[in-house]
Amino acid sequence: MQLLIGILLCFSASFAFASSYEVEPNDSIPVAMPISLGQPIQGNIATETDADRFRFNSGTFTSVRVLYARPPRSYQYNLATIRVSTAAGTALSSVDAYAPDVFTSFDVGVDAGLDYILDVAGCTGSDCEDHRSELYEVMVVGLPNPTFESEPNNTTAQADSVAPTGW
Numbered sequence: 001m002q003l004l005i006g007i008l009l010c011f012s013a014s015f016a017f018a019s020s021y022e023v024e025p026n027d028s029i030p031v032a033m034p035i036s037l038g039q040p041i042q043g044n045i046a047t048e049t050d051a052d053r054f055r056f057n058s059g060t061f062t063s064v065r066v067l068y069a070r071p072p073r074s075y076q077y078n079l080a081t082i083r084v085s086t087a088a089g090t091a092l093s094s095v096d097a098y099a100p101d102v103f104t105s106f107d108v109g110v111d112a113g114l115d116y117i118l119d120v121a122g123c124t125g126s127d128c129e130d131h132r133s134e135l136y137e138v139m140v141v142g143l144p145n146p147t148f149e150s151e152p153n154n155t156t157a158q159a160d161s162v163a164p165t166g167w
Helices: 002-016
Strands: 041-045 051-057 063-069 080-086 091-097 103-109 115-121 134-142
Touching: 041 051, 041 115, 051 134, 063 080, 063 091, 063 115, 080 103, 080 134, 091 103, 115 134
Parallel strands: none
Antiparallel strands: 041 134, 051 115, 063 103, 063 134, 080 091, 080 115
C-alpha cells in the first residue's frame, strides 16, 4: 500500500514540475508541436474534439517508449487515445487510457533518424456523453535496444531478426 501511495505521489508531483506545456494550435500534423526525446509535456484535452499532436525525431533509436500519465481523480471518466504515427500519418501503435488508468505506457518500433507524430486525443463516440477536461503529461523516450517489432513486417523479407538472447 505504501508503494502504491508513493507511486501516485510521484506522478502527482510530476504534474506540478512539468518542463513544457503544449502550445495551441497543435491539432493537426502540419502544426504538430516539436518535442525532444525525454522532454515531459503537459497538456489538456479541452473538448471531445480536441487533439494534441507532437512531432519528435527518433534520433539514433529504433524503439521508443511513450509514457502517459494524468492526475488521479476519482471523478474522471474519460477515455484518451495515445498514438504514434509516421510523419505522413500512418498509425504505428496506440493505446486507450481508460478512466481508472493514471499511468500507461507502450513501446513502438521506429526507424532511426525519422520524424514521428505523437497524438493525444480525447474520448470519441458513445462513451463521451460526460466528457470532462483531461489534464495529462506525456513523454517519449528512446530505448537502447529494440523492444517492439518494427513496421512494416507483413512479409518474410520484412521480418525482424530475433537473436537467441533477445528475450
